[in-house]
């Protein structure tokens with residue numbers, strides 16, 4: 460198939476960017492979206508142009524590196540997939556596809572389609588961990604009983620790959636789904652209780668400092684999340700927050 | 708109580724609490740208004756009580772005014788912050804693909820309700836205050852019903868009333884269940900809360916509309 464692409468090009472963080480039109484032909488419906496961009500880049504390089512920069516790593520939906528706002532939705536029109544798992548068969552011959560970086564004040568553009576998502580790392584560093592003695596008398600995690608229901612919910616939360624699609628989709632550029640997943644994966648487990656109060660307070664504070672918006676419960680994040688992280692996590696984080704602030 | 712209003716979640720919870728408070732107020736207001744359809748005498752009696760009871764006048768009324776002002780000031784503040792959080796716009800943003808119109812436009816439905824509240828204050832509350840506390844008119848326990856009916860004479864007023872309540876319905880369609888989610892309630896009762904919220908969002912605002920139309924058409 461033949462496609463028209465409108466791609467955000469931006470030289471570096473300090474330059475102004477703009478949408479640039481490209482045409483690409485003979486795209487196989489079996490290609491992934493990133494492979495389609497690879498082909499475009501080979502064309503551009505052959506012509507002596509600058510290739511379009513985009514993030515990717517695993518190309519199998521587990522690392523969260525690939526991003527892209529495709530036709531107004533993070534990771535494109537398909538559900539439950541990342542951009543590397545999106546197939547060109549989701550598009551039709553002659554389509555125009557808008558390809559833009561994830562947009563948020565807390566995700567500044569580095570170049571073209573690459574944004575700096577280290578704000579997520581800083582939220583994680585603010586409290587997304589547990590302190591464990593590793594000096595020889597470490598307790599085997601399996602020795603601590605966890606009920607199946609909580610273990611499953613904690614695991615669900617832990618499947619968040621930190622891709623940032625929730626932020627990109629949200630009209631408020633809120634990072635509540637991500638942060639709540641990272642709070643929940645510990646809040647549900649006995650190992651997470653010791654630091655529970657500080658964890659939620661510090662992670663929420665960092666989330667605000669980074670300049671993410673406020674959740675208004677539109678639910679866009681849950682729909683666009685490639686890992687199906689549930690809004691239940693946001694409710695849990697709010698409960699954790701309430702409990703923590705009442706404790707002082 | 709370290710984070711009273713200085714974090715996003717604290718502000719959200721305050722927003723939800725004020726919203727829930729307004730929902731309770733709205734229910735109470737509806738029940739009283741509805742008596743005007745059933746029995747003008749009862750309506751007069753209750754209005755007289757509400758208008759002269761010191762607890763209502765000097766405690767509940769100020770609390771209500773604070774609640775309304777707090778809710779919309781906070782609403783505007785959140786909207787502003789949220790706009791700043793996406794400083795560069797998308798060339799193409801498909802909001803409708805993953806979220807309902809009502810959930811994305813609470814500020815619009817809210818602003819229409821606010822404009823209505825302005826008119827409502829001007830229509831009912833300011834004359835009440837002038838009547839009671841400025842002109843010191845003698846209490847007339849039978850004046851409320853005729854005053855109410857009189858307000859719904861004008862088709863324009865009645866029209867504005869209907870449109871405003873339609874937008875309040877949209878506001879609550881999203882807002883009711885949203886407030887519970889914000890308060891951390893998301894469990895096996897959530898489907899029931901959502902149904903209750905949507906029922907409330909239709910029944911109460913359109914109940915107000917019914918009352919308005921009832922008095923409007925009863926005049927002819």
Ligand code: HEM
Nearest residue numbers: 675723726729730779782813814817818821882885886889
């Ligand atoms: C009787 C009138 C009103 C009622 C019953 C009401 C109720 C609610 C409820 C229950 C919520 C959900 C809170 C949450 O999600 O946590 C809400 C949100 C909101 N309201 Fe109102 N509201 C009213 C009037 C207004 C007015 C006058 C404005 C003025 C602009 C307004 C603006 C907003 C905004 C912007 C939100 C979204 C904020 C958020 O979800 O975080 N509301 N309202």
Ligand code: SF4
Nearest residue numbers: 619620622623625684
């Ligand atoms: S919650 Fe979902 S959308 Fe958000 S960062 Fe995690 S995996 Fe990505």
Ligand code: FES
Nearest residue numbers: 516518523525543
């Ligand atoms: S490249 Fe790893 S998730 Fe897409």
